[in-house]
Amino acid sequence: xxxxxxxxxxxxxxxxxxxxxxxxxxxxxxxxxxxxxxxxxxxxxxxxxxxxxxxxxxxxxxxxxxxxxxxxxxxxxxxxxxxxxxxxxxxxxxxxxxxxxxxxxxxxxxxxxx
Amino acid sequence: xxxxxxxxxxxxxxxxxxxxxxxxxxxxxxxxxxxxxxxxxxxxxxxxxxxxxxxxxxxxxxxxxxxxxxxxxxxxxxxxxxxxxxxxxxxxxxxxxxxxxxxxxxxxxxxxxx
Numbered sequence: 001x002x003x004x005x006x007x008x009x010x011x012x013x014x015x016x017x018x019x020x021x022x023x024x025x026x027x028x029x030x031x032x033x034x035x036x037x038x039x040x041x042x043x044x045x046x047x048x049x050x051x052x053x054x055x056x057x058x059x060x061x062x063x064x065x066x067x068x069x070x071x072x073x074x075x076x077x078x079x080x081x082x083x084x085x086x087x088x089x090x091x092x093x094x095x096x097x098x099x100x101x102x103x104x105x106x107x108x109x110x111x112x113x114x
Numbered sequence: 115x116x117x118x119x120x121x122x123x124x125x126x127x128x129x130x131x132x133x134x135x136x137x138x139x140x141x142x143x144x145x146x147x148x149x150x151x152x153x154x155x156x157x158x159x160x161x162x163x164x165x166x167x168x169x170x171x172x173x174x175x176x177x178x179x180x181x182x183x184x185x186x187x188x189x190x191x192x193x194x195x196x197x198x199x200x201x202x203x204x205x206x207x208x209x210x211x212x213x214x215x216x217x218x219x220x221x222x223x224x225x226x227x228x
Contacts (some may be wrong), residue, residue: 004157034215043201044158044218093157095216103216105150105157 002028004096006106013084014114021079021109027065029074031095034052034103035067038091050077070072119201123223126196132189134222136202139183147178148216149187151198151224158201158218161187177220192226199223 013019023033032051036044048064050056052073058064068080077096081088089112093114097103120139126132138147148163162169162176164185170175175188187194201221 006157036218041219044216046150046215046217049215075152091155095157102163104160108155108157110155 001033002026002096002101002104004021004030004094004104005095005107006092008109009069009107009114010110012112012114015085016083018080018082019084019111021081021092021094021111023076023077023079023096025096025098025104028096028101030077030098031074032097033071033077034095034097035069035077035079036093036095038093038108039081044093047079081111084111086113089113116159118219119205120200120219120222121201123225126189126192126224126226128226128228129191129195132192132196132224132226134187134189134200134202134224135184136187137184138204140204141182141204144206147176147182147185148203148205149174149176150201150216150218151196152196152201152221153198161200163205166173192224193227194228197224197226 005024007022036045037047038044042057046059048056048058049060050069052074056069069075093108095103095105118124146163146165150158153159162174164176179187199221203216
């Protein structure tokens with residue numbers, strides 16, 4: 001199956017700082033990437049959908065100015081959590097799909113905001 | 115996308131078949147049934163999907179009832195490494211306006227014990 005990587009796998013930051021998470025499709029061109037968030041003991045919640053070269057589409061209730069998504073190439077999407085606060089601490093997971101492919105998930109990034 | 119209902123948790127003995135049910139009574143004709151699983155602190159892993167015929171791959175079998183209102187995922191010989199949360203998701207067919215989006219419910223926590 002196709003491989004999707006995320007970097008970093010975990011990050012700890014201070015409140016008020018910004019954190020960037022990268023999502024890469026390693027062996028296929030990802031025309032669409034998705035970003036999910038998962039709080040402890042809860043299911044995955046879709047945050048936004050991004051198509052390469054276009055602005056991301058955010059789900060209701062997700063602040064687009066706080067969670068900046070860039071999908072500038074067919075193999076890379078980034079999620080930047082701006083001015084992070086402790087309530088942003090979560091497990092962030094990306095997934096990617098390309099023409100004719102299924103949707104493949106990255107291993108996730110654990111964000112802890114102190 | 116149609117809503118799915120799964121049992122909260124199930125147990126299975128190692129080496130036995132694990133049968134995970136899913137109800138999707140409001141599924142429409144062009145919606146597929148997908149199964150993913152998530153092992154603790156990892157990204158979801160694709161298992162199998164189907165439209166109306168039974169499907170089998172190296173990981174599992176998917177049995178869809180004739181009326182398509184329910185399905186069962188079968189892990190034929192469960193191992194300890196199959197302990198995970200299993201998600202049944204109904205998803206529009208390619209070409210639909212919301213194609214690609216996966217809506218995760220709470221899933222079934224499968225515990226495989228020795």
